[in-house]
Amino acid sequence: MNGDTISLITQIIWLIIFILLITGLNTKIQMRIWAMDIRNKLNLIKRIIDEDRVRVEKMISNLGYQTPSALVGRVLDFFTIEPVSIEPVDIIKRLDHMIRTSEATVRRFVESSLPNTGKFERSLVETSIEVLAGLNLIYKVIRHYLLTGEKENNWVLLMQLELLMPTIMRYVETYHMALDPFMSGKPVGDSVGPLVVYNLLEKSKVVSKRVIEDTSVFETWLEDRRVFFVKAEGPGSNVGHPGAVIRKLVEELKGNVDLIVTIDAALKLEGEETGSIAEGVGAAIGDPGPEKIAIERAAAEYGIPLRALIVKMDYREALTVMKKEIFEASRKAVDYVLKLIKEETKPNATVIVAGIGNTIGVPM
Numbered sequence: 001m002n003g004d005t006i007s008l009i010t011q012i013i014w015l016i017i018f019i020l021l022i023t024g025l026n027t028k029i030q031m032r033i034w035a036m037d038i039r040n041k042l043n044l045i046k047r048i049i050d051e052d053r054v055r056v057e058k059m060i061s062n063l064g065y066q067t068p069s070a071l072v073g074r075v076l077d078f079f080t081i082e083p084v085s086i087e088p089v090d091i092i093k094r095l096d097h098m099i100r101t102s103e104a105t106v107r108r109f110v111e112s113s114l115p116n117t118g119k120f121e122r123s124l125v126e127t128s129i130e131v132l133a134g135l136n137l138i139y140k141v142i143r144h145y146l147l148t149g150e151k152e153n154n155w156v157l158l159m160q161l162e163l164l165m166p167t168i169m170r171y172v173e174t175y176h177m178a179l180d181p182f183m184s185g186k187p188v189g190d191s192v193g194p195l196v197v198y199n200l201l202e203k204s205k206v207v208s209k210r211v212i213e214d215t216s217v218f219e220t221w222l223e224d225r226r227v228f229f230v231k232a233e234g235p236g237s238n239v240g241h242p243g244a245v246i247r248k249l250v251e252e253l254k255g256n257v258d259l260i261v262t263i264d265a266a267l268k269l270e271g272e273e274t275g276s277i278a279e280g281v282g283a284a285i286g287d288p289g290p291e292k293i294a295i296e297r298a299a300a301e302y303g304i305p306l307r308a309l310i311v312k313m314d315y316r317e318a319l320t321v322m323k324k325e326i327f328e329a330s331r332k333a334v335d336y337v338l339k340l341i342k343e344e345t346k347p348n349a350t351v352i353v354a355g356i357g358n359t360i361g362v363p364m
Helices: 003-023 025-062 068-076 091-113 119-151 155-184 189-202 242-252 290-302 315-319 324-344
Strands: 205-212 215-222 225-232 259-267 277-281 306-313 350-355
Touching: 025 068, 025 119, 025 155, 068 091, 068 119, 091 119, 091 290, 119 155, 155 315, 189 215, 189 225, 189 259, 189 306, 189 315, 189 324, 189 350, 215 242, 225 242, 242 259, 242 290, 242 350, 259 290, 259 315, 259 324, 277 324, 290 306, 306 324, 324 350
Parallel strands: 225 350, 259 306, 259 350
Antiparallel strands: 205 215, 215 225, 277 306
């Protein structure tokens, strides 16, 4: 190949590039490539949803309901509208009402469909459908932005979606993996708070137990202190209402509480070890607001020290079967709590210890 031929080829290449730039064909080609990749991943998500829906419907069918698709379909697109936030007065009260109404409605759907099924099994059905609903919402949002980007020839929107797809797919895989423990009743990473309380109860002398709003309250004696343990009622898939219960407990004790300790799972930063423990001040609870603020208000009103203990893990570890590192961390957290109680209070003091999180697989 001589120099003239090489020069000609070079000029043709530059001419093609020039035409592509002038006409915008390069952008359109890139959009097609992005859209094709996004659509392939969207189809994968749809296959995962279809597979998981079959699993959930089979689970419901095995519990005696003849038309599981009707129940799943009803809950799948169920939504809760957040209260007006532009007017902040009593927004927490309104938000709490919306959340509780939503929970009660879904629970009523399941109870009416499975009247002869136990509370434990119904809780697994509720959570399994909620996991499926989360996957379905992700699918619909991605589809919306894909179709919008194609309809409006919005290459920026498609580019952003393409860049986000690896992260989105990790969330999809996490939800897909989470379905197994929530269908079978196995503890997940988020169960570490209730598990710590369960282990502490084994070291305590239990005086009494009662259940308030799906939340177990144990009055015990531990390390010469009067300790009230709070956790969601297990072993079903349940997070309870620990904030409201702690506030009620503080009011029953007329504020005569020397320490409140909350234990919960927390998302770790990249580079941090799974199962690492950290302590701090405040309410360790990841709810939308009502439960957390109830604890904070009770502590602030009566001047009660509020201490927090967190066990770190990533998002996938929180929603999937509890890893060995997290289980071992729960044992270490027991010693941590005992140390806090001894350091912060004197004998005969009154302490409230709350294990926050989904108590699935953790009894009592």
